Amino acid sequence: MARPLSEDKRTAILEAATEVVAMLGVSAPTAKIAKDAGVADGTLFTYFASKDELLNRLFLELKMDLRDAMMTGYPAGKSLMDRNRHVWDRFIDWGSAYPSKRRAMRQLAVSDRITEESKRLVGNAFGEFDDIMRECASSGAMRLQPPSFVSAIMSAIGDTTMDFIAREPREAKRYKKAGFDAFWVGVTG
Amino acid sequence: MARPLSEDKRTAILEAATEVVAMLGVSAPTAKIAKDAGVADGTLFTYFASKDELLNRLFLELKMDLRDAMMTGYPAGKSLMDRNRHVWDRFIDWGSAYPSKRRAMRQLAVSDRITEESKRLVGNAFGEFDDIMRECASSGAMRLQPPSFVSAIMSAIGDTTMDFIAREPREAKRYKKAGFDAFWVGVTG
Amino acid sequence: MARPLSEDKRTAILEAATEVVAMLGVSAPTAKIAKDAGVADGTLFTYFASKDELLNRLFLELKMDLRDAMMTGYPAGKSLMDRNRHVWDRFIDWGSAYPSKRRAMRQLAVSDRITEESKRLVGNAFGEFDDIMRECASSGAMRLQPPSFVSAIMSAIGDTTMDFIAREPREAKRYKKAGFDAFWVGVTG
Amino acid sequence: MARPLSEDKRTAILEAATEVVAMLGVSAPTAKIAKDAGVADGTLFTYFASKDELLNRLFLELKMDLRDAMMTGYPAGKSLMDRNRHVWDRFIDWGSAYPSKRRAMRQLAVSDRITEESKRLVGNAFGEFDDIMRECASSGAMRLQPPSFVSAIMSAIGDTTMDFIAREPREAKRYKKAGFDAFWVGVTG
DNA sequence: AATGAATGAGAATTCATTCAT
């Protein structure tokens, strides 16, 4: 091997892609991504075989990043609500701290370029939340629903909450609490 | 007058656009839309000055269509929950009956081609739901939140619910009820 | 015949074409010409079979208009120089009075859409100037040249003169005289 | 560096553009220019950002080419008439030798796609002729005119002369002399 | 491996002309 692939370049491409996709959607030109990443147009394709591969990979990395954020410092021994709130808080904080990641993720999620395989992989990676959700929904309105549904509802309310926080950052705390309450009461109540 | 602009053609273009945008996103080629609508490439532009105008108009029409569906048969005199459930049911039914409209609407909603003006118009048109939401949230976790937040949460949970129904149509009834309960309890509980 | 062609409409189209071609060149859209003329897009084609026919006809009309202007009040009995100056003055005055006609004529003249036939017709119509030019060039530098060459030189100097007058209208008189002198001395001197 | 921009390709595009614009005017399709230049459609746009840029650049290059031709071998020490005739001869020879360049230049000159900036640049480049023209016109009919007017008249007579030479190449010598005489006498006489 | 020029298949419009009304 003449020169090994550089992890730095790969990361730079993914980071540039995050910004550019957040801004321009999935139709963002690879040339712009390459330029913002500080590499040549062609170089992008030595790291990702095609634009679709880049987008799918980006989707996965963003999702993993979010999952890691949500699980960091997970208070395994604490009460159900504490654990749930931990996940929720990390979720909202991640989205507030990295608005581009969130916007990019959303663009990718509705795009037809994300393969079923990618979605499956993400589903697996988020499987660990199913246990929490199962526990949450052991009684209440969600009692008979699959944990993935509960999980999706949390995600949906979380997204909405982040939208409002993005628009009114000063009310972040209030929305963050209200969103969680709506979810928690709705699911366990 | 020569040939008047044909309402049929306009509708055909919007319907074709709905399908094509649902499938391919906002980057769907106008040529494909025109072809599916059964008109010539150029004809599309006598009905809509540009692709952006078409997309914005489509967004508005879809939103109005949804609003009308939600308000049809609104049981003004009934209990808050009945009225709320009416809106919810119509929302879910609309999304289930017209999956393309729903998918197209979602593509448009995240796209940067929808102008602020369009969003404002939609906001106005959905203003009547604010009153309902305000009433819903007169007590409970959402007590101090703006009605638009409550409304957005209902929309988010509804979307999630429709996703699951689309994937498991046989469980439609169950998801529809569970989604509503999660919302209702979460907001009023 | 149901309704006779209207001379007014024909004239309106030609006048609109003059303005539009002056401004946008021969690639000016027929739709714009029609609109400015106050007629429908299709109507233009009942008066002129094609855009090319319109352009050629316009070219001819403009040239005839110029020729008529140059010959109006021609002082047949006066001296050679007086007659020549008359033609020159009318030429410059016409161009100054109708800058659009002049610009349109120039656009048409360099365009590949004017047929040889049109050019021939114009040549014939300007044939009467050949006699004058022949007389002018009976001695001097132009002695042995065809009158059409002398004529073309007058036209060229005239055009240049009009360009400068258009740019510095206050110096109109000076340029007009200087241009004539250059021509007259150059040809007869 | 990867493949450097090829001066050959750039030149090929400009040469193809010269021919095609001479033949079809400024509305000549870029696809035809690219094809004639032996490059792909898209390649044209890596050398020129837009068609307008290509046209402006072509205009400049043609003008510079003409200026260089006119100044090559300029007999600085010789008499005013000799120097003037030198410029004239080179002018006519250039136009006769490169009829496409001349036609293209004319198309561009009347087109509205040439920017004021381009015209200004050309004006500067031809400024050195002003000195010659000033000297020419130090007495005679043009005594009180700006050198640019004298220069424009030379250009106009030259153009006319070239037109006639193009139509009757056998009389080239005669027209060339007659044209010069008309100019020279007209300006200095 | 890295570069960026080269490619050519689209993409959104435009527009002369036709034709239903």
Added chain:
DNA sequence: AATGAATGAATTCTCATTCAT
């Protein structure tokens, strides 16, 4: 005859991908 909607070929420019250097 007049209208203006309908047509579809043509146009400029973009962009994912390839490949010479």
